[in-house]
Amino acid sequence: MRSPVPRFRDVERQAGSLPPMQCVPPCHDRQNTMWFVRDACGIVCAVITWLLVFFAEFVVLFVMLLPSKNLTYSLVNGTIFNSLAFLALASHFRAMCTDPGAVPKGNATKEYIESLQLKPGQVVYKCPKCCSIKPDRAHHCSVCKRCIRKMDHHCPWVNNCVGESNQKYFVLFTMYIALISLHALVMVVFHFLYCFEDDWTKCSTFSPPATVILLILLCFEGLLFLIFTSVMFGTQVHSICTDETGIERLKGEAPTWERTPCWEAMKLAFGGPLSLAWFSPFSDLSCRTNGSTNIPAPPQGEIIEEDVIEIPLQH
Numbered sequence: 001m002r003s004p005v006p007r008f009r010d011v012e013r014q015a016g017s018l019p020p021m022q023c024v025p026p027c028h029d030r031q032n033t034m035w036f037v038r039d040a041c042g043i044v045c046a047v048i049t050w051l052l053v054f055f056a057e058f059v060v061l062f063v064m065l066l067p068s069k070n071l072t073y074s075l076v077n078g079t080i081f082n083s084l085a086f087l088a089l090a091s092h093f094r095a096m097c098t099d100p101g102a103v104p105k106g107n108a109t110k111e112y113i114e115s116l117q118l119k120p121g122q123v124v125y126k127c128p129k130c131c132s133i134k135p136d137r138a139h140h141c142s143v144c145k146r147c148i149r150k151m152d153h154h155c156p157w158v159n160n161c162v163g164e165s166n167q168k169y170f171v172l173f174t175m176y177i178a179l180i181s182l183h184a185l186v187m188v189v190f191h192f193l194y195c196f197e198d199d200w201t202k203c204s205t206f207s208p209p210a211t212v213i214l215l216i217l218l219c220f221e222g223l224l225f226l227i228f229t230s231v232m233f234g235t236q237v238h239s240i241c242t243d244e245t246g247i248e249r250l251k252g253e254a255p256t257w258e259r260t261p262c263w264e265a266m267k268l269a270f271g272g273p274l275s276l277a278w279f280s281p282f283s284d285l286s287c288r289t290n291g292s293t294n295i296p297a298p299p300q301g302e303i304i305e306e307d308v309i310e311i312p313l314q315h
Contacts, residue, residue, distance in 0.1 A: 035099040035160070039143050042159030046096060049157050052221060053085055053177075056184055059218040063211060064191045067204050081183055088176035091281040092158060095170045100163030101149035103132040108303050131303045136257060139247055152236070152245040165285065167236065168270050172281050174233040181226035188219050240269045 060081050065074040108126040113133065118124065125134045127147050134140075139151040141161050150164040162170045191203070192215065200208040239245055241262035244255065260268065270278045271285035 034097050035102075036097055037144050037159050039156075039159060042143065042156045045156040046092070046159040049092060050089065052225075053089060053180075056180065056218060056221060057082070057085055059214050060184060060187060063204050063206060063214050063218075064187055077183075077187060081180060081187075084176050084180045084183065087279075087281060088173060088180060091169050091173035091176055094281045095155075095158040095162070095166050095173050096160050098160075098166040098169060100144075100151070100161040100167075101138075101165040102144070102163075103127075103130075103134065103138055103147040103149065105146065106131045106303060108133050110302070137245070137248070150245055151247055152239060153247060162236075167240070168278075168285060169281055171233060171236045171240075171269075172279065174229040174236065178226055178229040178233060181222040181229065184218055184222040185226065188215050188222070191215065240265050 061078065065078050068074045108131045113124065116124075116133075126132070127134050127140050129140050129142075130146055132147050134147050135149060138147045138149050140147045141151060141154050143154050144161050148161045148163040150167075152162040152167065154161045155170065158170060158173065160166065195203040195211070200211065204211040206214065235246070239249070243257075243259040243265050248255075267273055271283060277283035
């Protein structure tokens with residue numbers, strides 16, 4: 001005998017699952033409040049991330065660029081490195097403080113389901129942990145304690161989930177960190193060559209042992225983060241182009257949705273056609289639907305007990 005849940009899943013395949021935009025309003029739920037996850041581990045990791053960038057900034061400026069006798073070299077590299085570092089930290093802040101696509105909490109009520117005007121035979125699922133009606137491709141995050149639309153993974157380094165609404169900022173963060181890591185490594189190599197050719201006491205305002213230690217630490221940090229963020233950047237771009245999130249790939253979920261072509265998926269993730277706004281952490285994502293900006297609040301009522309709800313067939 002087959003269990004009830006597989007039977008409901010068969011009905012879902014036939015009738016179609018609940019589309020994400022039918023369940024929740026688009027564009028960050030139309031809210032302007034800042035999102036912040038109160039997780040001790042994530043907060044510590046986020047602070048460490050900023051401190052490591054500031055350490056790299058300190059070594060680049062005070063060990064390599066300011067003591068340099070070539071003013072043009074210092075100005076050009078200082079401008080490039082500081083600009084990329086600023087964009088990296090801005091992207092990190094946006095990835096951390098942007099709602100990743102959380103489903104409204106506690107909307108699994110009979111009144112709300114009726115307001116969705118679902119078709120007979122259609123099946124919807126309730127998350128038993130946050131009492132929300134889960135749209136298609138949403139997963140519950142135990143750290144954020146919410147269901148997240150198109151959740152890729154929870155990243156402690158940004159203290160947030162990477163989901164539908166903040167994936168752009170996470171991609172930019174990994175890209176800019178990889179770029180400043182590469183830039184720092186190149187400058188370390190040139191500085192070592194310069195110090196070997198010249199007197200070590202003249203190539204830095206610090207003592208030779210302190211200079212060597214700081215450069216080695218920066219080299220280790222740059223190499224580590226270059227590898228890590230390059231892999232993460234490639235993984236995220238691959239997920240966007242294949243229209244398959246990391247958690248869906250990890251669970252081996254068979255796609256029940258129509259895959260979006262690569263270029264269209266990139267435009268959805270980055271908020272429009274290719275432009276300089278793609279590379280800016282200050283540009284917001286454009287709305288994904290043409291719905292009204294006045295989104296009604298979910299009807300109030302008691303939370304339903306069933307985790308799988310099938311709309312009755314009309315007789």
